[in-house]
Every structure is written in structure tokens, then in C-alpha cells.
Amino acid sequence: MNTERRNFLKTAGLLATSAVFSPNTLLHATKAPKTKLGVALVGLGYYSTDLIAPSLLKTEHCELKGIVTGTPSKIETWQKKYGLKDSNIYNYQNYDKIADNPEIDVIYVILPPSMHREYTVRGANTGKHIWCEKPMAPSVKDCQAMIEACEKNKVKLAIGYRCQHDPNIQEVMKVAKERPFGKVKLINSAAGYFDARTNHWKQNKALGGGVMGDMGVYALQGARLAAGEEPISVLARASTTRPDIYHEVEETMMFELEFPGGALAACQSSFGINMNHLQVNYEKGWLKMEPQSGYGNNKGSISNGTIINYPLASQQPKQMDEDALSILNNKPMLVPGEEGLRDIKVVEAIYKSARTNSLVKI
Numbered sequence: 001m002n003t004e005r006r007n008f009l010k011t012a013g014l015l016a017t018s019a020v021f022s023p024n025t026l027l028h029a030t031k032a033p034k035t036k037l038g039v040a041l042v043g044l045g046y047y048s049t050d051l052i053a054p055s056l057l058k059t060e061h062c063e064l065k066g067i068v069t070g071t072p073s074k075i076e077t078w079q080k081k082y083g084l085k086d087s088n089i090y091n092y093q094n095y096d097k098i099a100d101n102p103e104i105d106v107i108y109v110i111l112p113p114s115m116h117r118e119y120t121v122r123g124a125n126t127g128k129h130i131w132c133e134k135p136m137a138p139s140v141k142d143c144q145a146m147i148e149a150c151e152k153n154k155v156k157l158a159i160g161y162r163c164q165h166d167p168n169i170q171e172v173m174k175v176a177k178e179r180p181f182g183k184v185k186l187i188n189s190a191a192g193y194f195d196a197r198t199n200h201w202k203q204n205k206a207l208g209g210g211v212m213g214d215m216g217v218y219a220l221q222g223a224r225l226a227a228g229e230e231p232i233s234v235l236a237r238a239s240t241t242r243p244d245i246y247h248e249v250e251e252t253m254m255f256e257l258e259f260p261g262g263a264l265a266a267c268q269s270s271f272g273i274n275m276n277h278l279q280v281n282y283e284k285g286w287l288k289m290e291p292q293s294g295y296g297n298n299k300g301s302i303s304n305g306t307i308i309n310y311p312l313a314s315q316q317p318k319q320m321d322e323d324a325l326s327i328l329n330n331k332p333m334l335v336p337g338e339e340g341l342r343d344i345k346v347v348e349a350i351y352k353s354a355r356t357n358s359l360v361k362i
């Protein structure tokens, strides 16, 4: 039994005893409830180093307490910068020992996608809550295993879709829900950037590379959130202009989605093209966002004259604070594992369609 569970049972036992014998004992026996959660980052690459760790300093309800790394040379820098204790530094082998660390409440998995399942399942087995980066995992089977592991261990699971915490994107979702301009007719959703790197896991199939899991899920999220429903069929085409770099995985993925209400979406994602926009055409109007999946600069307009431009310096502190509050208040996560799974179901269909050059029903 891990320490957290032991502590929980101890506290529960105290509560039961005190409630019967003396309410005053209860006041002294129970600790003040936590208002901040200790977070351990797994994987110290670009996103952890440049975005998540600095953003944790801006949160109210989180604290960077630990790291899990396979690169010992990074440890000193991280310890100096974030004041991390020796006892809160882990590697991929002793990772499971986080179970015994009461300072860590949440494990944030920020590794290549093919590693998300293992580190989420092992993390959930430590009894800690899990935040996992997008794409949730390479396959539906992996996503289901991750959800099951978190359910079995009674811990919460959130996927790092920061845009769903952004009031600008929430405005797109609100229009999809309330439909003030009638049905959605056509969506155009694009997300891509020119990646000049020539030797990275994003070009490696076994590690979960390929543009679809990286930028493609932003194009897909744009379409799904704007439609407000799940696609029923897809027609996709994968391509590359740099076969020397992108020979295992696609550099570009274009895909068309069909939604049950009749809406169609034309989506593009690429590691070779800088683009980031969403256009939604309704029966009686339109909505445009550009960019649609930036870190803090998403903005747009609606045909009725509304400007969508809520100021938000960056999404990550808001995402982590909201996820921390969901844990502290035992509320559902805004972006649970099931939402990551919804995308991966479509992603699997997109790959099948591109492979077979045919329309795939979802």
C-alpha cells in the first residue's frame, strides 16, 4: 500500500474515531487541507524546460517539486533553478518510488507519445494524479489502458490540451453549443509549422512521430470543437516534400471530416508549412480564428461584429491551476482522458484512410 493511501486511511480512521468521541480532537488531529499540489515533470525536453516549468512558477495551486529524467547532466541546473531537493529527483528506473513521496501529488508526463502509456500507467500505480501531454498515445488501445489504470487507482487523468482552457477557444465551443447562427456547414482548420530539425523523434514512427499526433490534433480539435460533435467519416491523404527526413512518418496530413449534423471539415497539418487558422461557416454567418492554437495569442472575429480577443498571457498556468483545482475539489477534469481518446479514434481512422486511399467510417 503506498504512503498516500496509508495516510488517507489513517486520516479516515481519525475522522471516524473523532466524530464519535470528541469533535475537538478532530480539529487538532486533521491537517489543514492542501491548497497547492506538488508536481513532478517526467521528461525535461523543450516543452518542460521552456513552457511548463516556468509556467508552474506563475500558478497559484501548483508547485514544481520533482523531476524524472534519464539525463543526469540536467539535474544540477534544474535543482539550482527550481530549488528541488535531492530526494525529489528520479530517473526512469526508480520512477515508481514516487509512490512514497508525500510532496508529489501530480505526475506530468511530457515525453514522446509512444512513452505516454507506460509512464501514465506506472504513474497511476503510484497513486498520484496524472497529467499527460497530447497526443494522448499512438493508439486507441494505449489510451484505453491509460484510462483504466487511472480509474483502477482512483486517480484523475488530464490531457494537456491547453487550448480548451483558453477563453478564446471556449468562445468557439460556446457558438458550437448554442448555435446562434444555425447549423455548421463548412469548417476549415489548419495547424502547422516549418520544422527544420532533421533528426528528432517527431520523424520516428516507433516514438510516436508524424505530424498528425503533433500539429494534426490541433487541426482536428479545431474542427471537432467548432462542430460540437464527433465525426462519422474521414478521407485523408499523407504526403512529404522532404522524403530524406520524413520517410517513416508523414510531413503533411490533409483530412476531410464529415459530421452527423451534415457539417464538413477540411483540415490540414504540416511540419513543412507555417499555418494556424480556423474558419467556421454557419447557415447564417461565420467565425474566424487566427491563430487558433497559439500559446496565448489566439484571437478572431464573428460575422455579427464580435471580436474574440480575451487577454491571456499564456495558457499553461491557467491549464495547470484549473486542473489542480479539479483535483483539490474532487471535480471532473476539464480535459479528461476520454477527450484524448476521442481524438485518437479519429487519428487512427485518418491513418487508415491515408493508407488505403479510401473513405473510412468512424
Ligand code: NAD
Binding pocket: 043, 044, 045, 046, 047, 048, 070, 071, 110, 111, 112, 113, 133, 134, 135, 160, 161, 162, 201, 207, 213, 214
Ligand atoms: P522534446 O524532444 O523536446 O523532449 C522529449 C523529452 O523526452 C526529452 O527530455 C528526452 O530526453 C526525453 N526522452 C526520453 N526517452 C526518449 C527517447 N527514446 N527519445 C527521445 N526523447 C526521449 O519533446 P517536446 O517537444 O518537449 O515534446 C514532449 C511532449 O510534449 C510530446 O507529447 C509533445 O507532443 C508535447 N508537447 C505539447 C505542447 C503543447 O503545446 N501542449 C508543445 C510541445 C510539446
